[in-house]
Amino acid sequence: MSVVDADGLTFTYASGTSPAVRDLSFRIDRGEIFGFLGPSGAGKSTTQKVLIGLLRGYRGAVSVLGRDLAAWGADYYERIGVSFELPNHYLRLTGAENLGYFRALYRGETRRPEALLEMVGLADDAARLVSEYSKGMKTRLGVARALLNDPQLIFLDEPTVGLDPVNGRRIRDLIREMKQAGRTVFLTTHDMTVADDLCDRVAFIVGGEIRVVESPRTLKLAHGARTVAVEYDLDGASGRREFPLDGLGDDADFLTLLRTATLRTLHTQEATLEDVFLRVTGHRLDQESGPQNST
Numbered sequence: 353m354s355v356v357d358a359d360g361l362t363f364t365y366a367s368g369t370s371p372a373v374r375d376l377s378f379r380i381d382r383g384e385i386f387g388f389l390g391p392s393g394a395g396k397s398t399t400q401k402v403l404i405g406l407l408r409g410y411r412g413a414v415s416v417l418g419r420d421l422a423a424w425g426a427d428y429y430e431r432i433g434v435s436f437e438l439p440n441h442y443l444r445l446t447g448a449e450n451l452g453y454f455r456a457l458y459r460g461e462t463r464r465p466e467a468l469l470e471m472v473g474l475a476d477d478a479a480r481l482v483s484e485y486s487k488g489m490k491t492r493l494g495v496a497r498a499l500l501n502d503p504q505l506i507f508l509d510e511p512t513v514g515l516d517p518v519n520g521r522r523i524r525d526l527i528r529e530m531k532q533a534g535r536t537v538f539l540t541t542h543d544m545t546v547a548d549d550l551c552d553r554v555a556f557i558v559g560g561e562i563r564v565v566e567s568p569r570t571l572k573l574a575h576g577a578r579t580v581a582v583e584y585d586l587d588g589a590s591g592r593r594e595f596p597l598d599g600l601g602d603d604a605d606f607l608t609l610l611r612t613a614t615l616r617t618l619h620t621q622e623a624t625l626e627d628v629f630l631r632v633t634g635h636r637l638d639q640e641s642g643p644q645n646s647t
């Protein structure tokens with residue numbers, strides 16, 4: 353059963369001349385980590401804001417948790433969790449106080465702020481004012497806040513951006529734990545390693561349009577070079593050669609090399625998700641991509 357079902361989702365900002373996102377169609381299944389991967393300006397945050405009910409007046413059909421998005425009322429926020437790209441915390445409150453404040457807004461059961469702060473590595477900073485937090489700490493507090501109501505569906509907008517390796521790993525582990533607990537995660541990122549590491553399926557989004565929706569593995573296999581690179585020593589000199597993976601067993605040069613040379617390394621060449629993104633979309637992930645003009 354799908355948790356999010358979008359068909360032809362289009363959204364234009366009041367100040368915009370063309371849609372920020374156009375004709376997006378995708379389904380997210382229960383228990384899935386679904387990624388929106390695309391460069392800055394592609395429309396990832398806009399999509400998240402539509403899906404959480406923050407931006408109204410979209411076109412297309414969108415249902416979330418079995419109900420038309422437009423038909424959800426305030427109880428929607430009891431069911432979902434959201435972390436924003438630019439977290440909106442109360443700077444004059446401590447981290448623990450922020451969670452305590454937002455916790456009180458929920459009618460249903462909530463998780464203990466102390467436990468959540470521990471999970472995002474902020475236990476030692478619980479009593480510090482958020483105005484003293486770094487950008488990465490605010491992002492982690494935002495992720496903790498998104499989990500207060502133990503939501504079925506969690507929206508995370510760039511949850512690992514600007515985090516050091518240890519805390520980046522911590523947040524990734526946390527996202528995997530959400531999945532293991534049966535939760536559904538909508539994750540936006542412009543970081544291909546995050547998408548590759550975490551996502552069951554990714555949508556490549558550029559200029560407000562989805563180009564492909566697939567699992568990272570399938571994408572890499574479909575677009576990988578499918579070669580084997582061999583580094584070797586032969587007759588006192590070192591060398592490197594690549595051979596096509598297909599028909600390798602009948603490749604006379606490869607077989608001769610195997611018999612005569614001393615092999616140093618032997619690797620299949622795999623495309624990274626970033627390579628695939630460039631190949632499929634013609635865009636690089638680190639280049640700005642605003643809305644396409646209609647033609």
Ligand code: ADP
Binds near residue numbers: 390393394396641643
């Ligand atoms: P991403 O999250 O992928 O970086 P956004 O969804 O933030 O992309 O932006 C998509 C497009 O919508 C961009 O061209 C951006 O300039 C535009 N946009 C974003 N927010 C607004 C806004 N509040 N008003 C007008 N245009 C906006």
Ligand code: MG
Binds near residue numbers: 396397398437509
């Ligand atoms: Mg964004």
